[in-house]
Structures are given as C-alpha cells and as structure tokens.
Amino acid sequence: MTTLSFDASSDPILERRRRIQSVASVSLKRRKVYSRIAIGICWLFLAVAIVPLIAVVFYVVIKGLPAWSVDFFTKVTVPEGIPGGGVWNAIVGTIEIGAVATAVTVPIGLLCGLFLAESEGKVAATIRFSADVMTGVPSITIGIFGYIAIVKNFGGYSGLAGAFAIGIIMLPVIMRAGETAIRGVPANLSEAAFALGARKAATARRVVLPAALPGIITGVLLAIARGLGETAPLLLTIFGNQYLQWNPTKPMEALPLVIYNNSSQPYADLLQVAWGAALLLMVVVLILSIGSRVVASVLQREKR
Amino acid sequence: MTMAVQTPRGGARRGGRLALSNGVYRGLLAAVVAVFVAVVIWFLVSLIVQARPAFSTLGFSWIIQKTWDPNSNKFGLLPFILGTIETTAIAMVLAVPIGLGTALSLAYLVPHRLRPPLSTAVELLAAVPSVVYGLWGLIVLAPLFREHVEPFLTSVLGWTGLFNGPDQGVGLLLAGVILFVMVLPTMVAISRDVLAVVPNEQVEGAMALGATRWQVLRKVVVPGARTGLLGGFTLATGRALGETVAVALVIGNSPYIAHSIKSPAATLPSLIVNNFGEATGTELSALFGAGLVLLVIGVAVNAVARMLVRSTSRAAAAASVAVA
Numbered sequence A: 001m002t003t004l005s006f007d008a009s010s011d012p013i014l015e016r017r018r019r020i021q022s023v024a025s026v027s028l029k030r031r032k033v034y035s036r037i038a039i040g041i042c043w044l045f046l047a048v049a050i051v052p053l054i055a056v057v058f059y060v061v062i063k064g065l066p067a068w069s070v071d072f073f074t075k076v077t078v079p080e081g082i083p084g085g086g087v088w089n090a091i092v093g094t095i096e097i098g099a100v101a102t103a104v105t106v107p108i109g110l111l112c113g114l115f116l117a118e119s120e121g122k123v124a125a126t127i128r129f130s131a132d133v134m135t136g137v138p139s140i141t142i143g144i145f146g147y148i149a150i151v152k153n154f155g156g157y158s159g160l161a162g163a164f165a166i167g168i169i170m171l172p173v174i175m176r177a178g179e180t181a182i183r184g185v186p187a188n189l190s191e192a193a194f195a196l197g198a199r200k201a202a203t204a205r206r207v208v209l210p211a212a213l214p215g216i217i218t219g220v221l222l223a224i225a226r227g228l229g230e231t232a233p234l235l236l237t238i239f240g241n242q243y244l245q246w247n248p249t250k251p252m253e254a255l256p257l258v259i260y261n262n263s264s265q266p267y268a269d270l271l272q273v274a275w276g277a278a279l280l281l282m283v284v285v286l287i288l289s290i291g292s293r294v295v296a297s298v299l300q301r302e303k304r
Numbered sequence B: 001m002t003m004a005v006q007t008p009r010g011g012a013r014r015g016g017r018l019a020l021s022n023g024v025y026r027g028l029l030a031a032v033v034a035v036f037v038a039v040v041i042w043f044l045v046s047l048i049v050q051a052r053p054a055f056s057t058l059g060f061s062w063i064i065q066k067t068w069d070p071n072s073n074k075f076g077l078l079p080f081i082l083g084t085i086e087t088t089a090i091a092m093v094l095a096v097p098i099g100l101g102t103a104l105s106l107a108y109l110v111p112h113r114l115r116p117p118l119s120t121a122v123e124l125l126a127a128v129p130s131v132v133y134g135l136w137g138l139i140v141l142a143p144l145f146r147e148h149v150e151p152f153l154t155s156v157l158g159w160t161g162l163f164n165g166p167d168q169g170v171g172l173l174l175a176g177v178i179l180f181v182m183v184l185p186t187m188v189a190i191s192r193d194v195l196a197v198v199p200n201e202q203v204e205g206a207m208a209l210g211a212t213r214w215q216v217l218r219k220v221v222v223p224g225a226r227t228g229l230l231g232g233f234t235l236a237t238g239r240a241l242g243e244t245v246a247v248a249l250v251i252g253n254s255p256y257i258a259h260s261i262k263s264p265a266a267t268l269p270s271l272i273v274n275n276f277g278e279a280t281g282t283e284l285s286a287l288f289g290a291g292l293v294l295l296v297i298g299v300a301v302n303a304v305a306r307m308l309v310r311s312t313s314r315a316a317a318a319a320s321v322a323v324a
Helices: A002-012 A012-066 A069-073 A088-118 A122-137 A139-151 A160-181 A185-193 A201-227 A255-263 A270-304 B007-016 B022-058 B060-064 B078-109 B112-125 B130-160 B172-196 B200-208 B213-224 B226-242 B245-250 B269-273 B281-323
Strands: none
Touching: A002 A069, A012 A122, A012 A270, A012 B078, A012 B112, A012 B130, A012 B172, A012 B213, A069 A088, A069 B007, A088 A160, A088 A201, A088 A255, A088 A270, A122 A160, A122 B022, A122 B281, A139 A160, A139 B022, A139 B269, A139 B281, A160 A201, A160 B022, A185 A201, A201 A255, A201 A270, A201 B130, A255 A270, A255 B078, A255 B130, A255 B245, A255 B281, A270 B112, A270 B130, B022 B060, B022 B281, B060 B078, B060 B112, B060 B281, B078 B172, B078 B226, B078 B269, B078 B281, B112 B172, B130 B172, B130 B245, B130 B281, B172 B226, B172 B245, B200 B213, B213 B226, B226 B281, B245 B269, B269 B281
C-alpha cells in the first residue's frame, strides 16, 4: 500500500488528475451553492409577484361584495349623502358601448384578417406592422382622437364617440387574432374547396372561417374584455351621466368611469360604489376571458 | 383553361349571394382594409393638425421647457416627460427581474401539477382593467406607503438623497409600483410561454454535461428565449408608458419636476386626463401636443421592439438552417 501511494504521488498523470479533481470538487461546490441561491431568488420573486396580485383580487372581492344588492344593479347613481342608488346607468352605458364597438369592429376586423392571411408582400407587411403598432398606441391618444373626430364634429360627447374610441382599440386586436386563426387552417382544406370549383369568397365563408372559428371567438372575446376595461378613452368621449341614458348619441355613464370618478372622492358611500363597480367589471372581464378559453376548447374538441 | 375556371350558372346560384367572383371578393377585402388604413391616417393627421397651434405659437422648444402654468401661457412638457420616464423606469426595474424570476419558476421550478392552474391564473389577471389597480393603489397601498413603506425606505436608503421630503403615499414611487403590479401578469404570461418552448434536448444536454439547475436556466433557457423575452419586456414598457388612469389616481398630480422619488409628479397621460375638462385654446392644443409626444415615444418603443424581435428571430432562423 505504501509503495503504491508513493508511486501514485510521484506519477505526473495521476498527480494532474488529483489536482483537477480537487479543483472540480471546489468548483462544483461553488456552483451548487450559487445555484441554490439563484433558484431561491426565483422562488422569492414568485412569492413577491403573487402577493400583490392576490391582494388586488382579495380587496376587490372583500370591499366590492358588500356594495352589491338588488338596488346596485337596478338603480342609477346618486350623489354623496343620499342612501341607495346603484350603477344601472353605467351598466347600460358599458353594454351599449361594448355592443356597438363589437358589432362594427368584428366584421371589419375579420375581413382585414382574411386579407392579411391571404396576402404576402410589402403592402400586407406594412398593414400588419401598423396594426401591431396600433395595438400598442397609448389608449389616451385614442381618446383624444375620438374627441377630435367625433365629439368636436358630431354634436358633442356621446356614447357613440366612446364606442368609436373603444372600437379603434379593439380593431387591430381582432385583425391580428383573426389573421393568426385563419393562417392556422390547413391549406389543404381551402385547396380541396378550390378543387371542387368553389370561388375564394365561398371558400372563405364555408370552409376557412368555420375552421378558424375557435381562434376567432377567442380573439373577439379577449378584444371585448380589453375594450370594456378601458377608461381613459371614455373620459374624453362619453363625459359621464348620472341619469339613465339609453340614447347612444347622448353623454352616457360607464363602469370604468364610475370607478375612476368615485375613487378620488372622500366619501365612504361613493367609495363603496367604486369597489362594487370594480368587482362587477372584474367579474365580467374574467367571465369573458374564461369563456374564450372554454369556447375554444369545446369547439376544438367538436372538430375532432 | 378558361373552361375549367368558369363556374356553371347553377353552381353560382347554389352559392347564393356570396358567390362573388374572385376579383370582387379581393376588391371587397381591399376596400375594408382601406377603411382601416384610412382610420390610421385620420388618427395621425387629426392629432398633428390639432396639436399644430401649440407648436406654432410656442415654438418647438415648449416640449422641453420646465414650466406648466396655463395662467401665464406656459406649457412646458419637460416635467411630464420626465414623470413618464421615471414611473416607467421604476416599474421596469421591479418588473424585469421579478417577472423573469416568476416566469422561470412557473416554467421550470413549480411542481408539474401546479403549472397549468398557476399559469392560467396569471393570464386571467392580465385582463384585469387598469382602473381597478388604480383604485386599489389609491385606497389600500397609498396609506400603507405613507405609514410604513416610505418611512422604512427613507431610514434605510435616505443617504442616497432619493428619498428626501415628506412621506405622502401618493407620488412617483407608488405610481411606479402600481405600474409594476399592473404589467406583471402580461410580462409573466409572455415570458413563461417563450421560456417553456425552449427545446427539451438543449435543457437535457446541458444537464448531461453536469450543469447545475441554475446554470441550465441561465445559460440555456434564458438565452434560448431571448427574443421573446425582449418582446415581452418592451410590450410591458409600452403599456407602462401609456397607462393613464391607474397612474393619474396615485401619482399626486403635481406639475413640477420631482426632486425625490416620493414627490408627487405627473405623466403625459395623467396631465392630459386631468386638464382636459377645463382646457381651451392654446392649452387644449398643448394637451393634444402632449398626446402627440406620448404617441411618438410609445410608437418608437413599439416599433424598435418589433424590429429587434424580427431581426433576432431572422438571425436565429438563419442559424438554425445553417446548423441543420
């Protein structure tokens, strides 16, 4: 044994291997410690991220639920100090503005999506690029546009001006989502339709659009969810209205406006209405987002 | 050839009114696209036209002047441009590391069974309207910041000089934090998606070479998802720059350049939304000008991001073709 160890220590190759091993084990230890710390930081960041997000949802539910009552959904807003009242006028406004914006932008957006999906080249690329940029445009500037284009030219603040602004925000989203969904349809489906003698329009209506429907519905629902939550454009276009207003050519109220205006008020009752409206808006938006997933997966399963 | 292309009359009738000829169909699509293009041009032109009086009466330098005082006809935008950049910077300094760490955890560290529900929850949170974050920030977070967070930060970091002045709750810091919370779900959702699609072979290859878990994430997963991560970060930056109501509720709205991270300030969007109601004449035009400046900053960030993403993805595609 002694001779062997004597030989080994004098053997340059074994000596080198031992040196490498000792360096490697030190390095491995260091790397492991380093890894532990870094992975720990990742977990810490996960916790840091989860806490405020849960807190937001928690507070909105806790503070919003007490505001909910039959009156909350059926009566119009009342000034501070007067008991009762609700947000019925804001619900009407939000639904009408959302419905008009959706009804106008969905057909336009889908046809643009069809165009983009069927076109290559510089023109299509430019349009695609401008649609992408439009999705990132600050929403307040869209509000300014709504004010300049509609409010100033067509008889003042109105629900339609708000629907115009919200529609401009939704349009590029629907375009790009539509294009992606349509591009996802296998080319052999439309080729088969062409082979049967169908023209492009019939192919698009009977074959491509039905096949792309899950993706389209998902995109449209997400666009509506985004549109309903927008506040800044509405501040510049619909003005707000404490009375019930069904006529979309007149100033209207909307849920985001109630939240924004009431939250900076020092009165507890107005603040409670703001929390109630926030909960309602959050629930609606979440239902739309969850609904888009459910619809997409159900239609996907039916197709198989 | 022409015979084959022609549709028999009966076929056309069966197709009903939608049996448009190919030319008419393409024409219809092009017309609708033209509507979109017209709206985009209308948007840009009307903003420029309405902002022009401000430029012609105040000269171009008004954008970088320091004083906003409508009573003496001064409409300097510098405090608001700085406020916009500062709040966005605070938000991104917090959101980039925390968002990346969260996305890495969700994609690789959290137990497999928890990944889908947690990821879905994050994506759903991305849809929560910003005004809800603003309400929460003003009512819940502002008192907390005034009583606890700001005194603590001042006592620990006061020597930097960033935390001078009284603890007010509302101000740059709170606005930045609210923006951080607001953009976090979007950023995590995008980052998680691009991190999760890094090829498994590469991850396993790195592990087989003896890399630690962190080395795999740091040297294989993050570089592999670089392009998408960059896209997510810039998208979040764009949202933070343009956010209006959440910021307007918690920033304190002061038209002066902030001397401390706790000071009340204002951003371009909050300036517009707060002064829009009473503004007339040059002030209104100046507000439209502020919108134009914001639009230029926002579009620049967006366009640079998309071009960056496109060039890196093209380079990556070329590299993968070369390797194959």
